[in-house]
Amino acid sequence: MKEWLELAQKKDAQDALAKYKKEFYLGEAVHYMDGNSLGLMSRPAEQSLLDVMEDWKQHGIDGWTRGDRPWFYMSEKIGEMMAQIIGAERHEVLATNSTTINIHQTVRTLYQPTDERHKILVDDLNFPSDIYAVQSILDDYGYPDGMVKVPSHDGHTLSTDTIIEHMDESVAMILLPSVLYRSGQVLEMEKLTEKAHEKGILIGFDLCHSIGSVPHQLKEWDVDFAMWCTYKHLNGGPGSVGGLYIHEKHHDVGVSLKGWFGNNKETQFDMGHTFDQAPDISQYQVGTPHIFSMAPLLGTLEMFQEAGMENIRKKSLELTDFMMTMIDAVLEDYDIEVVTPREPEHRGGHILIGHPQAAGINAALKSKGVIPDFRAPSYVRIAPVALYNSFEDVYHTVAILKEIMDNRLYEAYENRRGVIA
Numbered sequence: 001m002k003e004w005l006e007l008a009q010k011k012d013a014q015d016a017l018a019k020y021k022k023e024f025y026l027g028e029a030v031h032y033m034d035g036n037s038l039g040l041m042s043r044p045a046e047q048s049l050l051d052v053m054e055d056w057k058q059h060g061i062d063g064w065t066r067g068d069r070p071w072f073y074m075s076e077k078i079g080e081m082m083a084q085i086i087g088a089e090r091h092e093v094l095a096t097n098s099t100t101i102n103i104h105q106t107v108r109t110l111y112q113p114t115d116e117r118h119k120i121l122v123d124d125l126n127f128p129s130d131i132y133a134v135q136s137i138l139d140d141y142g143y144p145d146g147m148v149k150v151p152s153h154d155g156h157t158l159s160t161d162t163i164i165e166h167m168d169e170s171v172a173m174i175l176l177p178s179v180l181y182r183s184g185q186v187l188e189m190e191k192l193t194e195k196a197h198e199k200g201i202l203i204g205f206d207l208c209h210s211i212g213s214v215p216h217q218l219k220e221w222d223v224d225f226a227m228w229c230t231y232k233h234l235n236g237g238p239g240s241v242g243g244l245y246i247h248e249k250h251h252d253v254g255v256s257l258k259g260w261f262g263n264n265k266e267t268q269f270d271m272g273h274t275f276d277q278a279p280d281i282s283q284y285q286v287g288t289p290h291i292f293s294m295a296p297l298l299g300t301l302e303m304f305q306e307a308g309m310e311n312i313r314k315k316s317l318e319l320t321d322f323m324m325t326m327i328d329a330v331l332e333d334y335d336i337e338v339v340t341p342r343e344p345e346h347r348g349g350h351i352l353i354g355h356p357q358a359a360g361i362n363a364a365l366k367s368k369g370v371i372p373d374f375r376a377p378s379y380v381r382i383a384p385v386a387l388y389n390s391f392e393d394v395y396h397t398v399a400i401l402k403e404i405m406d407n408r409l410y411e412a413y414e415n416r417r418g419v420i421a
């Protein structure tokens with residue numbers, strides 16, 4: 001094991017992003033590996049939240065337009081910062097609502113079904129909320145059987161060819177994840193977008209598991225729409241406000257869920273009863289923005305801009321590569337299966353391992369200061385995050401896993417999930 005530790009330390013010594021670890025509060029976790037569920041709090045995020053609270057203290061109602069970070073424009077300001085890390089233009093990206101509400105809002109707005117073409121293509125492995133939202137929209141539009149799910153051949157990944165085979169003349173829209181939340185597979189967004197457009201189908205991606213970990217070029221790829229949360233890899237804090245991208249070519253469609261914050265800012269306070277839709281992405285806002293659930297993003301996104309998405313991706317791939325290589329080498333005697341695709345271009349920022357005793361293993365890891373998460377029935381997700389995890393964290397995670405397996409420490413725990421897993 002000593003050679004693995006030395007290797008990790010050597011990699012840490014050469015890591016240009018290592019300096020960011022001290023910007024984060026590591027709390028009780030010795031080795032936090034759950035940044036794909038809830039990213040850690042950073043000093044810049046804390047500071048920007050405190051700054052915005054100070055503005056409330058100082059300015060009261062006038063904080064909407066005064067102070068360094070006026071609340072009236074904060075959704076757009078954060079949108080602009082996020083646009084840079086996903087390859088879109090500032091008037092196409094907004095911080096607003098939650099991922100699920102943004103699915104309702106965008107799909108309802110852009111979906112224009114006819115009896116011949118009304119299917120919405122999703123996949124068998126997606127997150128439940130995305131599926132519930134799409135199904136409820138289909139129900140409301142009178143096409144309850146309109147959902148088509150691309151099957152997975154192995155229960156973990158999706159084949160690009162299979163997705164493309166499902167793009168036929170009956171499909172109006174496609175909503176897929178960029179990175180699958182369980183296996184960590186990255187879909188080929190550019191190719192899928194090109195194929196969808198050849199068939200006249202609108203396509204959007206849920207970026208919850210890729211934003212802040214994988215670079216995107218949404219505009220260049222011509223993606224129609226995308227939404228994401230900001231509390232995973234972007235470290236915006238629990239329940240922080242979601243993000244939304246709509247290609248500018250769709251900005252003249254009448255937005256479905258209308259509210260006064262979607263109104264043109266110039267006329268919003270005329271308080272007229274005729275909706276004057278904002279010309280840009282702002283039209284997708286509904287009501288008053290959740291300022292304190294956005295403020296931490298001002299700080300954390302500055303860090304992302306400084307660190308650079310390409311550097312973050314490079315380190316993230318090195319971390320997961322080191323983890324998988326070490327698991328292969330030191331845990332070969334156990335029934336542990338690495339489910340995540342091995343090829344760098346096909347994997348995101350976390351890995352998924354399978355074992356029949358996974359819930360017990362997860363609990364044993366937590367008791368020893370490693371924080372991963374369990375996914376039923378028998379998987380553990382481990383996310384080494386570029387900005388706050390070191391190669392030595394990865395070493396200790398695998399070393400502790402080996403200790404648990406060698407001594408069957410998982411037997412001390414019930415092999416089932418808790419309320420949140």
Ligand SMILES: *Cc1c(COP(=O)(O)O)cnc(C)c1O
Nearest residue numbers: 098099100127129181206208229
């Ligand atoms: C995390 C996640 C969500 C969560 O949606 P919220 O509206 O923020 O609760 C939805 N979809 C996917 C794919 C996710 O990973």
